[in-house]
Amino acid sequence: MSQSDKLEQKLRAKPKPVSFPWDDLVTLMKQYGFTVLTRKAKGSHFTFYHPETGLKVKLSRSHPDDVLKGYQIANAIEAIDQVKRDKESS
DSSP: OOHHHHHHHHHTOSSOOSOOBHHHHHHHHHHTTOEEOOOSSOSSEEEEEETTTTEEEEEEOOTTTOBOOHHHHHHHHHHHHHHHHHHHHO
16 A cells, blocks of 8 residues: 555545544645645745645644644545546546
8 A cells, every 4th residue: 555545545534534634634635646735925824736736725834733634634635536536527
């Protein structure tokens, strides 16, 4: 099982993981073809963009612990699922 498979399995775990680090999310999103758009201003909000599908997902990096909240995990799963569906249909 690859690192990205393990990360996705952890992200999708039931119940939702108590701690899923921001850096792991970035790694996983990049594995699915997302890029992090450069920001114009300082702050904790980031936009993940998938160039093939045009999908954009905005997530914020939590402070001070960099651990994702439940709604962020749900948004990430939804984005990954959308990319998978788009790849299957094309």
